Amino acid sequence: MQQEQLTALDREIVWHPYSAIGADLPIYAVESAQGVRLRLCDGRELIDGMSSWWCAIHGYNHPQMNTALQRQMASMSHVMFGGLTHQPAVELAEKLVAITPEPLHSVFFADSGSVSVEVAMKMAIQYWHAKGKREKQRFLALRHGYHGDTFGAMSVCDPITGMHSLFSETLAQQFFVESPACRFGKPCTAEDIAPLADSLEQNHEKIAALILEPIVQGAGGMRFYSADYLRQARALCDKYGVLLILDEIATGFGRTGKLFACEHAGISPDILCLGKSLTGGYMTLAATLTTREVSRTISQGDPGLFMHGPTFMANPLACSAALASLQLLFESPWQENIARLQQGLEQGLAPCRNFKHVAEVRVLGAIGVVEMKEPVNMKEIQSRFVEAGVWVRPFGKLVYLMPPFIMEQEDLATLTRAVVEVVRSTSPS
Numbered sequence: 210m211q212q213e214q215l216t217a218l219d220r221e222i223v224w225h226p227y228s229a230i231g232a233d234l235p236i237y238a239v240e241s242a243q244g245v246r247l248r249l250c251d252g253r254e255l256i257d258g259m260s261s262w263w264c265a266i267h268g269y270n271h272p273q274m275n276t277a278l279q280r281q282m283a284s285m286s287h288v289m290f291g292g293l294t295h296q297p298a299v300e301l302a303e304k305l306v307a308i309t310p311e312p313l314h315s316v317f318f319a320d321s322g323s324v325s326v327e328v329a330m331k332m333a334i335q336y337w338h339a340k341g342k343r344e345k346q347r348f349l350a351l352r353h354g355y356h357g358d359t360f361g362a363m364s365v366c367d368p369i370t371g372m373h374s375l376f377s378e379t380l381a382q383q384f385f386v387e388s389p390a391c392r393f394g395k396p397c398t399a400e401d402i403a404p405l406a407d408s409l410e411q412n413h414e415k416i417a418a419l420i421l422e423p424i425v426q427g428a429g430g431m432r433f434y435s436a437d438y439l440r441q442a443r444a445l446c447d448k449y450g451v452l453l454i455l456d457e458i459a460t461g462f463g464r465t466g467k468l469f470a471c472e473h474a475g476i477s478p479d480i481l482c483l484g485k486s487l488t489g490g491y492m493t494l495a496a497t498l499t500t501r502e503v504s505r506t507i508s509q510g511d512p513g514l515f516m517h518g519p520t521f522m523a524n525p526l527a528c529s530a531a532l533a534s535l536q537l538l539f540e541s542p543w544q545e546n547i548a549r550l551q552q553g554l555e556q557g558l559a560p561c562r563n564f565k566h567v568a569e570v571r572v573l574g575a576i577g578v579v580e581m582k583e584p585v586n587m588k589e590i591q592s593r594f595v596e597a598g599v600w601v602r603p604f605g606k607l608v609y610l611m612p613p614f615i616m617e618q619e620d621l622a623t624l625t626r627a628v629v630e631v632v633r634s635t636s637p638s
């Protein structure tokens with residue numbers, strides 16, 4: 210199929226994330242991807258600033274990843290997980306328990322980040338049910354949070370950007386508090402924590418768990434908040450008998466400079482969601498981890514089972530990809546890579562601070578954000594980035610970068626230069 214045929218047919222019959230069929234927006238056909246570069250069907254090469262939405266931390270088409278998958282495929286690609294088990298799943302579970310904070314101990318494999326959030330929410334409800342607290346069925350979440358697109362996950366996403374009004378009759382009603390005002394690196398005052406403390410005090414008898422993205426609120430606004438807020442949130446959950454679910458689907462596996470973002474605060478959750486870069490961007494896989502206390506209580510209570518079980522649970526190919534990705538991560542000087550990327554992003558994006566239409570530039574680990582005062586004109590800005598030889602996908606007011614960890618300084622400089630130039634010359638929409 211010719212490239213024009215491909216994109217024309219795509220436009221006519223294929224949905225893309227958060228898109229309209231037949232939309233008048235550019236769409237680019239990718240032929241292959243290698244290292245930090247995407248190769249388009251028209252021969253152009255783009256330096257990847259997105260890691261395919263946080264995932265491709267080792268870059269694309271990595272020989273060690275490819276070998277691991279080929280080896281696994283030669284023995285088995287999939288078997289059902291009901292009543293059967295296999296080495297990739299057990300080895301990966303053992304590894305995840307070892308590298309995540311104590312006392313996380315039990316692992317549930319899910320097929321996507323959203324499903325791992327559904328699983329976390331069901332675990333929290335079943336835990337309290339088993340303890341005879343059947344009125345604890347609701348959740349407390351932060352404004353500007355993002356936890357996925359399925360109904361349970363959606364119910365704890367920001368009510369405005371998550372368009373809760375559209376689904377109002379179907380969507381569970383949860384409790385929300387303002388997004389933390391205290392920035393990363395700053396203390397969290399009594400005033401900063403008050404909304405969370407007040408809501409817990411008033412509603413804790415109905416709340417099964419507080420769910421939040423530690424340190425970085427991702428798709429809901431790319432905000433970096435105080436580790437002290439997270440520490441106080443943990444203490445409040447303990448005080449009021451509410452479980453803490455941390456959604457590290459975006460932040461997990463090094464992106465913020467720590468292996469897990471909750472390490473910035475030195476706390477651990479009762480339930481942890483992992484996904485995205487878990488398989489280095491090769492396959493879809495997610496995991497929900499919980500403590501021995503939660504898994505035992507659920508398993509020994511009524512109905513004595515955890516009520517979830519996806520068809521493709523613990524897919525062996527996906528588990529092998531995750532094992533290979535973790536091996537690559539730990540063999541690499543990943544902390545140095547993140548520190549190097551952080552410095553490159555800070556230096557490279559700094560000129561954007563001088564532009565009148567830029568509200569703020571912020572960097573944490575390998576995440577660089579240019580927040581505009583007005584939403585960008587997607588149609589214009591997307592093609593400008595491609596013309597500049599980079600793949601950057603802004604949303605709303607945010608132009609942001611989260612490059613693969615392996616990106617060299619020279620490519621990073623090209624990437625940030627393109628952002629500076631495109632941001633400089635783009636008119637607000």
Ligand SMILES: *Cc1c(COP(=O)(O)O)cnc(C)c1O
Binds near residue numbers: 356357428457484
């Ligand atoms: C992407 C994301 C999800 C949803 O993961 P999917 O794999 O897209 O279902 C949930 N929470 C956070 C923080 C995410 O970044």
